[in-house]
Amino acid sequence: MFKILRDLLRYNKEFLFGTILILIIVGLIVSSFFSPYDETAIYVVIPDMPPSAEFWFGTTSRGQDVFWQIGASLRNTLLFGIIVAIISRLIALVVGLVSGYIGGRTDQIIMGVNDTLGALPNIPILLLLVFVLRDQMTWSMLAVVAALLGWTHDSRLIRSVALSLRQREFTRHAVFSGMRTSQILIREHLPYVMPIVFFTTMNNLIWAIGLEVTLSILGFSDINRPTIGGMIYWANAHSAMVAGIWWWVAFPMLFVVILFLGLFMLAMSVNEYIDPRSRLARMGA
Amino acid sequence: MNGFLIYAGKRFLQFLFVVVTGITLAFLIAHFSPVDPVEQTVSLLTSFGSTDPQSVEILRQSLRELYGTGGPLLDQYFTFWGRVLTGDFGPSLSSFPTPVMTVIGRALPWTVGLLTLATIIAWIIGNLLGALAGYFRNSRLLKLAGIVIMALQPIPTYIIGLSLVILFGFVWPILPISGGAQVNLTPAFSWAFISSVIEHGILPALTLVLVGIGGWFISMRSLVSNIITDDHVVYAELGGVRSSSIFSYYVARNAMLPQVTGLALSLGNVFGGAVIVEFVFNYPGIGKLLISGIYSGDYSLVLGVTTIAIIAVAAAVFVIDVIYPLIDPRVKLG
Amino acid sequence: MQNSLRKAPLTLVENSRDALTIDGLKCYYVNDYFGVRREIRAVDDISLTVSKNEIYGIAGESSSGKTSLIKTLAGAIRPPMRVIGGTVNFNFDGKPIDVYGEPQKMRAARWRHLSYIMQGSMNVLNPVRRVKHAFNDFASRHMGLDQAAFRQRVEAHLARLHLDPHVLEAFPHQLSGGMRQRLTIALATVCEPEFIIADEPTTALDVLVQQDVLALIKEVQTRMQASVIFVTHDMSVHAAITDRLAIMYAGRLAEEGPTQAIFDNPQHPYTAHLIGSLPRIGDTRTRKSLQGKPPALSNPPSGCRFHPRCPIAIDRCSKEVPVMQPSAAGGRVACFRAGEYKIQ
Amino acid sequence: MKSEHLLQLENVSKFFPIGGFFSRARMTAVDDVSFALASDRPEIFTIVGESGSGKSTLAKMILGSEAADRGTIRFDGADIGDISSRNAREAFMTKVQPVFQNPFEAFNPLTRIDEYLYATAHRFKGAKSRAEREALADMSLQRVGLSIAEVRGRYSHELSGGQLQRIAVARALIPEPKLIVADEPVSMVDASLRMSIVNLFRELRDALKVSIIYITHDLATAYYIADRVIIMRKGVVVESGEARKVLDNPQHEYSFALKNAILPPDPKRASAILCARQRDRMSG
Amino acid sequence: QDFIAGIPRNETLIIQGTPQQNADWFNVWAPGGGGSANVNGLQQLTTDTFWFINPEGGPDAWQNALATEPPAYNADFTQMTVKLRKGVYWSDGVEFTSDDVVYTVKTQIDHPGMSWSAPFSVNVASVENPDPQTVVFHLKKPNSRFHTLFTVRWNAAWIMPKHVFEKAGDPLAFKNNPPVSLSAYVLQSYDKGGNWTIWKLRDDWQRTSIGMAAKEPPQVKYVVYRAAGNPEARVIEQRNHNLDVINDMAPEGMFAMMRDSKSVASWLKGFPFAHPDPTLPSVLLNTKKPPFDNKDVRWALALMIDIRAVALGSYRGAANLAALATPPTGSAPDDYYAPMQDWLTNFELDTGSRKIKPYDPNISAQIATMVRGQWGDQIPTDPKQLQRTFGFGWWKQDVQAATELLQKAGFKKSGNQWLKPDGTPFTIRLQVEGDAIPTLARAGTVIAQQWSQNGIATKVDVAGPTNGQRLSTGDYEAAIYWSIETWGGHPDLSFFLDSYHSEFIKPLGQIQPPRNLQRWQDPRLDQIIAKNRSIAFDSPDVTKVGQDFLKLAVEEMPMIPLMAYNKFAPFDTTYWTNYPSAENPYSASGPNWSNIRYMVTGLKANPDAPKN
Numbered sequence A: 001m002f003k004i005l006r007d008l009l010r011y012n013k014e015f016l017f018g019t020i021l022i023l024i025i026v027g028l029i030v031s032s033f034f035s036p037y038d039e040t041a042i043y044v045v046i047p048d049m050p051p052s053a054e055f056w057f058g059t060t061s062r063g064q065d066v067f068w069q070i071g072a073s074l075r076n077t078l079l080f081g082i083i084v085a086i087i088s089r090l091i092a093l094v095v096g097l098v099s100g101y102i103g104g105r106t107d108q109i110i111m112g113v114n115d116t117l118g119a120l121p122n123i124p125i126l127l128l129l130v131f132v133l134r135d136q137m138t139w140s141m142l143a144v145v146a147a148l149l150g151w152t153h154d155s156r157l158i159r160s161v162a163l164s165l166r167q168r169e170f171t172r173h174a175v176f177s178g179m180r181t182s183q184i185l186i187r188e189h190l191p192y193v194m195p196i197v198f199f200t201t202m203n204n205l206i207w208a209i210g211l212e213v214t215l216s217i218l219g220f221s222d223i224n225r226p227t228i229g230g231m232i233y234w235a236n237a238h239s240a241m242v243a244g245i246w247w248w249v250a251f252p253m254l255f256v257v258i259l260f261l262g263l264f265m266l267a268m269s270v271n272e273y274i275d276p277r278s279r280l281a282r283m284g285a
Numbered sequence B: 001m002n003g004f005l006i007y008a009g010k011r012f013l014q015f016l017f018v019v020v021t022g023i024t025l026a027f028l029i030a031h032f033s034p035v036d037p038v039e040q041t042v043s044l045l046t047s048f049g050s051t052d053p054q055s056v057e058i059l060r061q062s063l064r065e066l067y068g069t070g071g072p073l074l075d076q077y078f079t080f081w082g083r084v085l086t087g088d089f090g091p092s093l094s095s096f097p098t099p100v101m102t103v104i105g106r107a108l109p110w111t112v113g114l115l116t117l118a119t120i121i122a123w124i125i126g127n128l129l130g131a132l133a134g135y136f137r138n139s140r141l142l143k144l145a146g147i148v149i150m151a152l153q154p155i156p157t158y159i160i161g162l163s164l165v166i167l168f169g170f171v172w173p174i175l176p177i178s179g180g181a182q183v184n185l186t187p188a189f190s191w192a193f194i195s196s197v198i199e200h201g202i203l204p205a206l207t208l209v210l211v212g213i214g215g216w217f218i219s220m221r222s223l224v225s226n227i228i229t230d231d232h233v234v235y236a237e238l239g240g241v242r243s244s245s246i247f248s249y250y251v252a253r254n255a256m257l258p259q260v261t262g263l264a265l266s267l268g269n270v271f272g273g274a275v276i277v278e279f280v281f282n283y284p285g286i287g288k289l290l291i292s293g294i295y296s297g298d299y300s301l302v303l304g305v306t307t308i309a310i311i312a313v314a315a316a317v318f319v320i321d322v323i324y325p326l327i328d329p330r331v332k333l334g
Numbered sequence C: 001m002q003n004s005l006r007k008a009p010l011t012l013v014e015n016s017r018d019a020l021t022i023d024g025l026k027c028y029y030v031n032d033y034f035g036v037r038r039e040i041r042a043v044d045d046i047s048l049t050v051s052k053n054e055i056y057g058i059a060g061e062s063s064s065g066k067t068s069l070i071k072t073l074a075g076a077i078r079p080p081m082r083v084i085g086g087t088v089n090f091n092f093d094g095k096p097i098d099v100y101g102e103p104q105k106m107r108a109a110r111w112r113h114l115s116y117i118m119q120g121s122m123n124v125l126n127p128v129r130r131v132k133h134a135f136n137d138f139a140s141r142h143m144g145l146d147q148a149a150f151r152q153r154v155e156a157h158l159a160r161l162h163l164d165p166h167v168l169e170a171f172p173h174q175l176s177g178g179m180r181q182r183l184t185i186a187l188a189t190v191c192e193p194e195f196i197i198a199d200e201p202t203t204a205l206d207v208l209v210q211q212d213v214l215a216l217i218k219e220v221q222t223r224m225q226a227s228v229i230f231v232t233h234d235m236s237v238h239a240a241i242t243d244r245l246a247i248m249y250a251g252r253l254a255e256e257g258p259t260q261a262i263f264d265n266p267q268h269p270y271t272a273h274l275i276g277s278l279p280r281i282g283d284t285r286t287r288k289s290l291q292g293k294p295p296a297l298s299n300p301p302s303g304c305r306f307h308p309r310c311p312i313a314i315d316r317c318s319k320e321v322p323v324m325q326p327s328a329a330g331g332r333v334a335c336f337r338a339g340e341y342k343i344q
Numbered sequence D: 001m002k003s004e005h006l007l008q009l010e011n012v013s014k015f016f017p018i019g020g021f022f023s024r025a026r027m028t029a030v031d032d033v034s035f036a037l038a039s040d041r042p043e044i045f046t047i048v049g050e051s052g053s054g055k056s057t058l059a060k061m062i063l064g065s066e067a068a069d070r071g072t073i074r075f076d077g078a079d080i081g082d083i084s085s086r087n088a089r090e091a092f093m094t095k096v097q098p099v100f101q102n103p104f105e106a107f108n109p110l111t112r113i114d115e116y117l118y119a120t121a122h123r124f125k126g127a128k129s130r131a132e133r134e135a136l137a138d139m140s141l142q143r144v145g146l147s148i149a150e151v152r153g154r155y156s157h158e159l160s161g162g163q164l165q166r167i168a169v170a171r172a173l174i175p176e177p178k179l180i181v182a183d184e185p186v187s188m189v190d191a192s193l194r195m196s197i198v199n200l201f202r203e204l205r206d207a208l209k210v211s212i213i214y215i216t217h218d219l220a221t222a223y224y225i226a227d228r229v230i231i232m233r234k235g236v237v238v239e240s241g242e243a244r245k246v247l248d249n250p251q252h253e254y255s256f257a258l259k260n261a262i263l264p265p266d267p268k269r270a271s272a273i274l275c276a277r278q279r280d281r282m283s284g
Numbered sequence E: 001q002d003f004i005a006g007i008p009r010n011e012t013l014i015i016q017g018t019p020q021q022n023a024d025w026f027n028v029w030a031p032g033g034g035g036s037a038n039v040n041g042l043q044q045l046t047t048d049t050f051w052f053i054n055p056e057g058g059p060d061a062w063q064n065a066l067a068t069e070p071p072a073y074n075a076d077f078t079q080m081t082v083k084l085r086k087g088v089y090w091s092d093g094v095e096f097t098s099d100d101v102v103y104t105v106k107t108q109i110d111h112p113g114m115s116w117s118a119p120f121s122v123n124v125a126s127v128e129n130p131d132p133q134t135v136v137f138h139l140k141k142p143n144s145r146f147h148t149l150f151t152v153r154w155n156a157a158w159i160m161p162k163h164v165f166e167k168a169g170d171p172l173a174f175k176n177n178p179p180v181s182l183s184a185y186v187l188q189s190y191d192k193g194g195n196w197t198i199w200k201l202r203d204d205w206q207r208t209s210i211g212m213a214a215k216e217p218p219q220v221k222y223v224v225y226r227a228a229g230n231p232e233a234r235v236i237e238q239r240n241h242n243l244d245v246i247n248d249m250a251p252e253g254m255f256a257m258m259r260d261s262k263s264v265a266s267w268l269k270g271f272p273f274a275h276p277d278p279t280l281p282s283v284l285l286n287t288k289k290p291p292f293d294n295k296d297v298r299w300a301l302a303l304m305i306d307i308r309a310v311a312l313g314s315y316r317g318a319a320n321l322a323a324l325a326t327p328p329t330g331s332a333p334d335d336y337y338a339p340m341q342d343w344l345t346n347f348e349l350d351t352g353s354r355k356i357k358p359y360d361p362n363i364s365a366q367i368a369t370m371v372r373g374q375w376g377d378q379i380p381t382d383p384k385q386l387q388r389t390f391g392f393g394w395w396k397q398d399v400q401a402a403t404e405l406l407q408k409a410g411f412k413k414s415g416n417q418w419l420k421p422d423g424t425p426f427t428i429r430l431q432v433e434g435d436a437i438p439t440l441a442r443a444g445t446v447i448a449q450q451w452s453q454n455g456i457a458t459k460v461d462v463a464g465p466t467n468g469q470r471l472s473t474g475d476y477e478a479a480i481y482w483s484i485e486t487w488g489g490h491p492d493l494s495f496f497l498d499s500y501h502s503e504f505i506k507p508l509g510q511i512q513p514p515r516n517l518q519r520w521q522d523p524r525l526d527q528i529i530a531k532n533r534s535i536a537f538d539s540p541d542v543t544k545v546g547q548d549f550l551k552l553a554v555e556e557m558p559m560i561p562l563m564a565y566n567k568f569a570p571f572d573t574t575y576w577t578n579y580p581s582a583e584n585p586y587s588a589s590g591p592n593w594s595n596i597r598y599m600v601t602g603l604k605a606n607p608d609a610p611k612n
C-alpha cells in the first residue's frame, strides 16, 4: 500500500498535484476540528469583514469566520457526498455485476427495473420526498435517498462490462474450476469494472454535492448544519452578492473547485494505476 | 420487418412498465405530502384579512368539497389513472379551477424551448471540444480548455447563474436577467417577439450550457482517446488519409453514437425542468411550476409535471432503443 | 524520436534490384508505468533487403517481433514503440526514400508506392461508413480521376478480385470475414503500388477462403511486379507463396534464405525444429516438441537468444551474439553451429 | 445406472436467432447430430470442420453450458438436460471437464494460476487444507510434465502458451473426469509448442483412460492423434468414421475439398496447389 | 430597447408582483383569483368596497370609498346601514348601485367556497337596498365590527359587478377575463406565463371613488405588476430602473441600495430605512404543550433573550422593538406605547425568590448607539424620534432571573443543560418559516443560540410551506411568527383580538382558527374580548380595553413580542416621486396592499426623468 502511494506520488504528476489539492482540503477539514468557534455559533466575530490578516477569508454577515466555516462545511458536504457515492456505488456494483453475470431473462428483468428507476426524474422525486419526509429527513436519510436515486446509469455501465466478461473464456474456466459465483464476481470481474467505478464515483460526488446545494438553495435543508449549500443559503438570505460580501460565496466555491479538481486528478491517476491493462503492463504481460 | 416489430413491441412494453411504475411511485409520494392544499388556500385567504374563526371553518369545509380531495387513496389512484389516460389531470388546486394541463401548457414551451436549445448547444460544444481534446492530445489550448471546463463543472448551477446575473445585469448591464420575453409583448411570430425571447434566453441558456458542457466534454474525450487506438483509425493514418477526414469521419463519428443516446436521454429529461435556472432567472418554465406546486401542496400539479417528465424520459429511451439499430449500422438485434 | 536518429548515409539503392534495405534496425517498446520502466526489444538489430518483384516471407512464433518489424518498416510507429536505431530505405521507381529521415516524402508515397495490410485487417475498415468511402479516402487523391472514373476504376479492380461492385455500398459488418479480407487487399492494391506489406492476411480465414486469398495476392503481385513482404506463422503458407523466407526468433533474425532451401535444409536448430515438427496428413510418427518457453523480450537471454532451449547449445552461445553469416544452404544464418542439428 | 455409453448424442440440434434487423430468421448452428462414445473404451474423438460449422456450439452443449434445442445428450445414461440442481451440476462437472481454446484467455490475467487448481481441488475433491490442495494439484501437474513449484504464485503472462495449456489440462484432470472436451486446444499455441499438447492427449488416453473430444479445424493434427473423427459443415455431420480412414480417403465432397485445401509444409507441393487454385479462379 | 414594449416608460409605474400561476383568472371572488398571494394588481387597482383605513394612521386614516360616511349601526349592533356614493361607474359604463352590493352578499352566501361566503353566511340574516344609494344589513346576532368586513386594511369584501356575474353562470368557474373595474385602472394586457400584468388608467377615472377623492389627476397612466425574480435580481432590476417598487428585501440589500444608488427613496430617510408593518413578529409559545403552559417558563425564556443581539442578527439593528403585544406602528405608539411606559417601567415580576423590574426603557437607545458607529448622523439623537425608529424599550436580558424562574417551576440545571421537573432535558425546536421571511429565520437562529447558551438546547426548524399548517394544528413548540396584526391606523384591536376568545380554542392536532396560534386561554382574556365586542369601533373605550389586553399579555407572556415587522421596500425615484414616507405617510406602500392605490394615484412624475 505504501509502495503504491510512493510510486504514484513519484511517477505521476497528476497524482501529485491531485494529492496536494486534496491535502489542502483535508487540512481545512482537519483544522475545522480545532476551530476556536463552535461551528454553528453565530455573531462570534465582527460581521462583514473583508479578507485580511486576521480573517483570512473574511467574515460573514452572521459574524462567522469564513475560514472556519469552510472547513466545517467542506467536511459535512463531503461526508454527505461520500456516503451517497459509497452507497450508490455498492448498489450499482451489485446490480451491474450480478445482472451482467447471470444474463438472459434475469438480466432483462433487472435492467427493466433499473431503467424504470433511471427514468424517474430525479429532482422532482427528490424534492417531493424531501418535502414529504421533512421532519424525518435528516441529512443521513437524505444521503440514502440520494444514493437510491443515483446509481442506475452506472449499474448499466458496469453491467455492460460484466456482460462482456461473462463471454470471456476465463469466466467459463472459473466456473468449471468450481469457483463460487461470489468469488467469480469479486475476484475475477471486479478488477475490470473498478476503473468505471472510480470514474463514476467522481461524477456521483459532483452530483451529490450539487444536490446538496440545490436543496439548500430551495430551502429544503437543515440550516443549522454548516454545509457548502448552507453557506450559500445564508449568503443569499443576507443578499451577500449584492451587498458586496463576495468572499462569503467566492471562497466556498473556490474550495469546491479545488476539491473536485483534486478528486478528478486522483481518480484519473488511480484509475490508470488500477486499470487492468496498466496493471498487466506493470506485471510484464 | 417482423423481427423489428417484435423488438419494438418488447421495448414498448418496457416503456409502459417504466411509465406505470414511475407514475404510481410519484402518485404515492405526492399523496403523502404533508401540505394540505385546502389549508394553503385557507391561509392565503385569511392571512391578511380580519376573518372570524367560525367563517374560516365554513370556508374550509366548502373548499374541501370543491377540491374533492377526500376519498380513499385507491379510488383517487384509479381516478388519477383515468385522468392520465385522457391527458387531463383535473383542476390545479393552487390555481383552482384552471386545469393542470392548461397551467402546464403555458409553462411547457418555455422550458422545452430553453432546455432543448441549451442541451443541444452544450452537447455540440462539449462534444466538439472533447473530441478535439481527445484527438489532439498535445494541444496546449485544448488542454487549457479542458482544465477550465473541469474547474467549471463542479460549480453549482445556482452560483454560475447568479454570477452571470451579476456580471451581465449589474456590472455590465447588457442583458435582461429575468423573465422569458420583454414585458408587454404578445407572443407572436414576429421578429420583435422572437428576438426578445432569444435575448431573454441567453443568460439562462448560457448557464445551462456552462453547466452541461463538462459532462459531454469528459465522456467524449475519453471515447475519442479510446477510438484513436482502434485499428481502423490507425490504418487510415497509415493510409495517408487527411487528418481532417480522419478526425471527422473516423474518430468523431464513431464516438458520436453513444453520445447521441446520451443526448436523447437528456432531452427526455428536459421536461423535469431546470429548477434552479428557472428559479434564478425567474423563467416562466415548468421547474418553477413544480416548486410552487410542491409548496402549495397542489399535488394535481406536481403529479402532472412529474408524469410528463416520466413519460418524456421513458419515451426518449424507447425512441432511442428503437432508432439506435438504424443509426448505428453495427447493431444487431440480440 | 526521429530527430534522434542519425541521418542515414544515403545507401545508393538507385538502379539496384533492391526495393528495400534495412540496416541495423532496432525498435523497442518502452513502457513507463509508475516507475516500472520496461523495454521490450521486439526488433533488435535486424538487417535485410528485399528485391523487386519478390515475395519475402517472415516467419516465427507468436511474439517473436514479426508485426513490430513490419510496423517499423511501414513507419507505423506509435507510442510506446520507439525506433532506437538503424535505417529503413525504400527504393520506389528509382526514388530512394529514407523512412525515418524523410517523413514528408514518406507520407506522399503511402498508398501510391507503398501499401500495408495490417494484422487483423478484417477490422481496419471504419465500422460506421460504407466501404466506398474507404476507397475514396485512401486512394482517390493518388489517382487524379474524377468521381465517376474513379468509381469505374475501383469497380474494375474489384471485379478482378471477384468482388461484386455492390460491396462498395455495404457496411463492413454486413460482409463476411473473407470478403472483408479481400476488400482490404483490394484497397491495398488499387493504386498498384510497387511495395506491399502484408501482416498475417490469411490467419483468421477458413482454409478454403485462405487459399483464395493467397492466390489473389500472388496474382496481384505477379501482375504488378510488386515486392511483397508477407508475414505469417503458418509455415505451409510460406511454403506456398514466398520466394524467400526469414525466420525470426525473439526479435532477431535466426535464418534467411530461399524458401525451398529453408524447408529442405534448415541451418538454424530452431528452424530445423520448426520444420521438423510440422504434422502432415498421412504421417503419424510421434514428433518431439520443443521444450521451454519463449524468452521474455524485456529481459532476453544473453548471447544467442535461443540457447536456453537449444539442444546443441555450447558455452559460447550464452556469451556471444551470433551474427548473420552466409550459410551453406545459400542464405544467411545466425548460429555458431549452423547446420549441425538434424531432426530425426 | 451404468450405461454402455459414456456419452450419447441423439439428433441434437441447436438454433440461434439471427438478425438482420428486419428479419426474424434463425440459423441452425448444429443440425441433427448423433454420435456416441463407449464407456469402456477411451478414445480421442475428433470433431473437425471449418469456422462456424458448429463445433464450439456442440462442445458447449456437451459441457452443459448450452441447452440443446432438440434431441438428447446423455452422459452415463443420464440426460444432461435434466441437470438443474447445484449439486447435480457439480457432480456432472467432476466427470466432464473442458479445455479451452486460448490459454491466455482461459486464465484471468489478474488471477494467479494456482488459484484455479486449488479451487478445483477444493470443490470437486473436497480438499480442505492448503496442503491437500497443493498435493492434488501437484499430482495432476506431474502428469502433464510440470510441478506445483513451477506454477505456484505465477500469473498467466509468466508462462508460455504451451505451459498454460498443459496446466489447463492438469486442472481438468484433478477431479479425475471421464471425459475432457477440448475445443481447439492448440490453435492459439505456437507451432513449436503445439505438439507437446497433442502428444499429451495421447498419453492421457492411454495412461488415464480418459476419453477426449478434440475439436479442431486442423486436419493434420486430427490425423495425428484421432481415433475417430466427424467432419462438420454448417452444423451437419457430413462424414464420420475412423480417423485415418476418413482422412486418407474422404468420401463426401466437402471432406474432400477440405482435405485438398490443406497446404502441405512443402514448398513445391504447396505452390503447386496454389497454382492450381489460381487456375481455377481464372477459369471460374 | 425599452424595458416595456409599446408603453412610455415615464408614464409607467413598475411594481414588484408575484408570478401568476393562473394568469388569465381575474375572478377575485373565487379561490385562485388575484385576491390571495397572487399579487398582480387586480385587487389593488380594480376592486372597491366601502371604506379604507390607512395603516399609517393620522387624522385621515379613515377613508370613505364607495360609502359616503362611516357605518351606522342600530343600538344593539344587529343592523348596519351604509350610504353609497352616487356617480360611481364600472369601467364598462354601467353605474354602480346598491344592487351590486346586495348581489355580492347574496351570491356569496349562495356559493360556499367563494372568498367572503363564509363571513356573510355567519353574519347576515338579510340585506336590502331601499334605494340605489342605501344598503341595510340585518345581522344574525349583534356585531359591532361587522363593517370591518368591508373595510380595507389589506383587502376586504369587494363588490361584484352584478351585470357581469348575472350572465356568467357559476361564479366559481367564471374567469372574469377581462375584469370590469370599479376603481381607477383597467386591465391593459397580461402575460399568459404570469410574469407581468399591465393596468391602464381609466379615461373616466373621475367616476370612481378614488377619482372623486383625488385632489389632482393621477399622473401614473400605466401600472405594471411584474414578477422580478429572486432578491438579487430585484435589486439589480431597480438599479437598472426597471422596477420602481420593491416589496421586501434583506436588510443588507437595502443598505447596499441606499449606499450605492442615488435614486432610491425609502420610508425612513435614514437608517434603518425600513417600513414597519402592523404585524408583530413574536416568539409564539405553544401554551397547550408543557412546559410552555407554565407562565414562569415563558417568562424565563423571554428573559434569556438579549434583544439587542436579535435586532442586530435579524435586522442589523434596524428593528423597531416591541415589548407590548401590539405592533409599534401606525397609531399604536401614541395610543399604547407612550401612555404605558410608566406601567412597563414599574411592572414587577416575581421570580420566586425576589421581585424584579424587568423592563429596560433604554434598550432601543443602546441599539441606536451600537449602529451609530456605522451610520453616524443618520441615527437620530432626539429620544422621541429614536422611539419612533427603534421602538421604546424591551426586557433586559436577565439570566439570573430566568434561572430563578425555572427553578421556581421545578427545573434543575445539570451542567449547562436545564432538566425539566421530570428529569428529561429541556430542549426546544424553534420553528421558522425560512426563506419566505428570512429576517425572522435569522432572528430564530440568534434566539436559539441564546437559549442554547443558557442551558436550553434549541434547534431551529425550517418549516417552509408547512409553516402555516403546523402552526395551526399546534404541531410546534416555539415558533417565530406573528399572531397579532392590527389596523395600524386605528386603536381597535379586534382585528386579531376577537379570535382569541376561548370559544375558538381547539385541542392540539385540530386546526386552530387564525390568530390565536399559541392557544392562549384565560378567563380574563375572555372578559376583555366580551367588553370590546360590546362597544362601538370608534368608542373612546377601545383604547382602554386595548391597554387591559396588553397588560394581561405582559403578565402572561403567551408569546414574546419582538419587534415590528420591518419591511425593506426601496422606491426608485428616477421616474416617480412623492412616495409615501414617514414624513408624508399618506398611504400604504406595499405592493400587495390594496391601499396602495392611494399611493399610485398620489405619485408625481419626476421632471428629471429620462425622456423616451
Ligand SMILES: Nc1ncnc2c1ncn2[C@@H]1O[C@H](COP(=O)(O)OP(=O)(O)OP(=O)(O)O)[C@@H](O)[C@H]1O
Pocket: A285, C029, C031, C040, C042, C060, C061, C062, C063, C064, C065, C066, C067, C068, C069, C079, C080, C081, C119, C233, C297
Ligand atoms: N503496444 C505494445 N506495447 C508493449 N509491448 C508490445 C506492444 N505490442 C507488442 N508488444 C510486444 O512486442 C513483442 C513482439 O510483438 P509482435 O506483435 O511484433 O509479435 P508477432 O511476432 O507479430 O506476434 P503474432 O504472431 O502474435 O502477431 C511481444 O513480446 C509483444 O508483447
Ligand SMILES: Nc1ncnc2c1ncn2[C@@H]1O[C@H](COP(=O)(O)OP(=O)(O)OP(=O)(O)O)[C@@H](O)[C@H]1O
Pocket: D016, D017, D029, D049, D050, D051, D052, D053, D054, D055, D056, D057, D058, D217
Ligand atoms: N450465442 C450465439 N448467438 C448467435 N449465434 C451463435 C452463437 N454462438 C454461435 N453462433 C453461431 O453458430 C454458428 C456455429 O458457431 P460455432 O462457434 O459453434 O462454430 P465453430 O465451428 O466453433 O467455429 P470456429 O471454428 O470459428 O470456432 C456460427 O455461425 C455462429 O455465428
Ligand SMILES: [Mg+2]
Pocket: C066, C067, C068, C119, C199, C200
Ligand atoms: Mg503479429
Ligand SMILES: [Mg+2]
Pocket: D055, D056, D057, D183, D184
Ligand atoms: Mg469454435
